[in-house]
Amino acid sequence: MxxxxxxxxxxxFDRQELVNAIDQAKREIGSRYDLKDTNTEIELEANSITVKTDSEFTLEAVLGVLQTKAVKRQLSLKIFDYGKVESASGNRVIQEITLKKxxxxxxxxxxxxxxxxxxxxxxxxxxxxxxxxxxxxxxxxxxxxxxxxxxxxxxxxxxxxxx
Missing domain, CATH: 3.30.70.860 (Alpha-Beta Plaits)
Structure with a gap:
């Protein structure tokens, strides 16, 4: 039978791998010459990631670093759902990235x-x-x-x- x-x-997705990718991205952003003085913040919440930085140009570079680190840790880029870029105080921009699960x-x-x-x-x-x-x-x-x-x-x- x-x-x-x-x-x-x-x-x-493997949440621990995402935590590691964000940690690596923060370290690279802190040491890269073009991103070092941008006061970039990447915060991981329960279902989203919030990126705060100086300008839209810097935001694109930060997202590039984050995506590279995610791919190296076998995370699909399809888990990221990018929200609208919003202006914050003092010429800064904020973008919310929802995590799809x-x-x-x-x-x-x-x-x-x-x-x-x-x-x-x-x-x-x-x-x-x-x-x-x-x-x-x-x-x-x-x-x-x-x-x-x-x-x-x-x-x-x-x-x-x-x-």
């Missing part, structure tokens, strides 16, 4: 429809902010993973609980 195999599709209902429906249309013997069910995919064959599950990796979704997808 053959059992069924399954895995979960989630959108998540979880798969929303519309995207989960789109993913499960794509799986159902492409593979007849594979089931996809939405469970909260994740999608559970199950099939009788491990090979079909591997094909589903390859299909989803080839698509360009607005969030970073990970495949967990493969059993």
């Amino acid at each position: 053959a059992g069924t195999y399954s895995f979960d599709i989630v959108s998540d 979880g798969i929303d209902k519309d995207l989960a429906k789109k993913i499960s429809k794509l799986i159902r249309d492409s593979f007849k013997k594979v089931q996809a069910s939405i469970q909260g902010d994740a999608v559970r995919v199950s099939a009788k064959s491990k090979d079909e599950l591997q094909q589903v993973i390859q299909l989803l990796k080839s698509e360009d979704f607005p969030v970073a997808l990970q495949f967990t609980n493969y059993r």
Whole structure:
């Protein structure tokens, strides 16, 4: 009797890696000649990052450093949702970066429809902010993973609980 195999599709990131990336970015900003005297602050909150700096030009450089450090720590840039650049007192600018986590209902429906249309013997069910995919064959599950990796979704997808 053959059992069924399954895995979960989630959108998540390693928070400790994000903390490390921000820490490295702060150190580089503090030591770089062009950014040293900009009084740049990067604050990590529960669901967002706030960047405060001297000008929009400096903000672009700071975001470049932050993105480089995130990529080096295997964090997808799709977890960052950049807010509007706002003016603050004394010619300074602030930008809020929301951290995207979880798969929303519309995207989960789109993913499960794509799986159902492409593979007849594979089931996809939405469970909260994740999608559970199950099939009788491990090979079909591997094909589903390859299909989803080839698509360009607005969030970073990970495949967990493969059993």
